[in-house]
């Protein structure tokens with residue numbers, strides 16, 4: 001868990017923080033908070049799906065083409081265990097691979 005969270009934090013800062021902010025609180029109504037949000041505290045399947053495939057017609061792009069299975073597993077593990085989110089789950093790269 002520690003290693004994935006550390007890697008996930010750096011993936012997050014490089015790719016996600018411009019919109020969702022380093023503190024996970026997002027910006028106004030344009031970019032949603034990830035602290036306590038439906039998907040980051042919901043099912044792992046929905047979280048992987050949103051990061052891999054994005055959401056059509058929004059600025060949330062699909063990350064599947066850019067990020068490796070390991071980086072996606074790491075950033076999701078980071079999001080589920082940061083900013084007060086305490087899901088306590090480690091996401092395996094194999095699970096991301098199987099969701100592609």
Ligand code: HEC
Nearest residue numbers: 015016019030031037038039040051055058059060063075
């Ligand atoms: C260009 C801005 C932008 C960037 C960069 C971005 N997002 Fe998003 N993200 C959004 C927007 C906008 C939404 C809301 C989409 C909707 O549901 O309308 C969103 C939604 C989400 C959600 C769902 C939140 C919820 O509970 O509804 C997750 C999880 C998420 N983003 C993760 C990430 C991750 C991980 C990264 C980096 C790899 C990232 N985002 C990068 C704009 C961005």
